[in-house]
Amino acid sequence: MNIHEIRTGELQKKLKKQKIDGILITSVNDLFFVTGFHQDRTILLLTGDKLYSFIPKMFYDDFKNTTPWAEIVIYENLYDDIENKIKELKLKKIVFDPTTSFYDEAKKFVDMGAKPLSSFIKEFRMIKKLDEFESIKRSCHIAAKAFGIIKPKIKEGVKEIEVARELEYIMQKLGAQTRSFETIVGFGPNAALPHHETSERKLKKNEVVLMDFGCVYKRYCSDMTRTFFYGKSTGEFLKVYSIVEKAQKEGIKISKEGVLSKEVDRVARDIISENGYGQYFTHGTGHGVGLEIHEEPYLNTRSSVKLQKGMSVTIEPGIYLYGKFGVRIEDTIYIEKNKAEILTK
Template identity: 35%
Template sequence: MASVNKAVNVHARRVTALRKRLGDGKVDAVLLTRAVDVRYLTGFSGEDSWVLVPLRRGKPVIISDRRFEEEIAASASGSRAVMRDGPIATMTGKVVGKRGFERVGFDPSELSVTDRNRLVKASKPTRLVGMGLGLSMQRSVKSDDELALIRRAIAIQQLAFVETTAWMKVGMTELEVAAYLEYRIKVHGGEGVSFPTIVAAGARSSLPHAMPSSAKIRRNQVVLFDWGAKYDGYCSDMTRVVVMGRMSKRMREVYAIVLEAQLAGIDAIAPGVELRDVDEAAREVVRKAGYGKEFLHSLGHGIGLEIHEEPRLWGKAKGRLEVGQVVTVEPGIYLPGVGGVRIEDDVVVTASGHEVLCDLPKGLDSATL
């Protein structure tokens, strides 16, 4: 019972924070249609469901169907539930009309034209107001409970990686290794991976988002791993590069530059620091080493219930870091036909600066198996 009450309180606090931000009288309620937002505000993690949040008083209302009735009762006791027997937008409109809301806010980018038309028709004369709900920024600041879940996801992914690299042999395919890594994540309590696992060997490691293939792992070729675990909904994300044998002189040079850049990016993280300045701290190292054009992507992104969340660390990002945000720091250098190196850790912004949540070794010596 205590754990249930704790969960109810957590979600009630999140709803309260949403109401404080949006309770300026412009709308009477807000509609959230993304599964991740429904889960964040209510605790219910099913699909095909929306949540309507009154901004003055009353419980959030989850609009779902009877497949999830029992699950909602168990996981979202702080909310009401309405089971639909037709299109979700039509039932939501009926709930809006019954509650007498005059204006309902929604995110236009998250609602299809068809659903919007159904909602308007069923909720007349209620007016729908397209607006920024700001929930992504609210979700970016993690509570201690959320941080504990991310730490657990990281611990699982790290243990699975250590086991996988000990098991891996020359001649195995990228697909075999990726499958074993994902298996070990589940063995250790992960509910699955937080994104499709990347295992890229040899020259294929120059592809930032290479999907595992039937390519075989060869001696003296780098193997890039980008993988993450999910635990109780929360994601982790890391990248490491290893070699079975000896890394070439060129790749050792690249590895050292990427590691220096990553450490510079991490060192720049602190409350109030501009997002673009963190990216620049790492990018400057790569640029000065002569590989600026080979650093093909942004430095990092937030993680949480989604693998890509706010804030974003890139050169045109606006905003500043806040205490409680968890970001990846993942510089990379990619040489077509040769190979690539990316090193990534998850870092939380603390009141005194930052804490690196990952502790897998990443020095050049540790990359040799």
């Protein structure tokens, strides 16, 4: 029995415990999480006793080899066939995740009698099993190693886009499938834009370089940010960097099982605020990382999720001085009982 079949069984136990007859699964990442199969145009109906997979005929052989425990339904009219199966099985309480379905699809599910429930699979995906942890750790190692290779190559006159493409090439050469999101490289004042769109701008002497990047390994993501000064550092940069560095270190230090996500955010945010830069920290302190680059749990002022052993999250405080420069330091970490392990190193 492989990990995906085990997950299917665990989800079925949860369905029975919550007295839910079935769940419709539409997200490609949720589909992979449950079955090990990664294709669109496929919808799962998971009941307490059976997994039904509605797929196009062209996917039959591949899906059968990947997920032999599922009952395959080759659909002609996807939503009609799903509704007919629900009626055939006399399922009463059906749920779906409205955050992973487009409007017309969600409306069709509601018309079938399904109810929105966004947390069902998300709660499972927050806690990483050993195979997931190993993939995330490897993904993080590749990203960190790639940064070590490219940093000495960043010289005056190089373009942001050239650095980004070279970094992505290095990560793939080291074993990554692809990048985990669009690589951000910001020089000088561009580093003050948290989600800057990497451009043709060339690096000048005595400028800040901010790089936010990650890769995918066996479908699992990594995420990290490094900021450094090219040339002779200014006193202002060194001051800001030391504040962000302290905020990140303390955020990582407090991250362990049982701590509220918003408490991690508070610790990092308070350090930045106490040093007079609170208004320049304009985003949350972190987020979950897994099959998606941004997933539950989120570490911000509103999150009441408790950190649990097995979660992988980022800690990424920042200070952004518009028109001057920005500093963000980000690592992906793994939550353990009494501490956190930094994976992006």
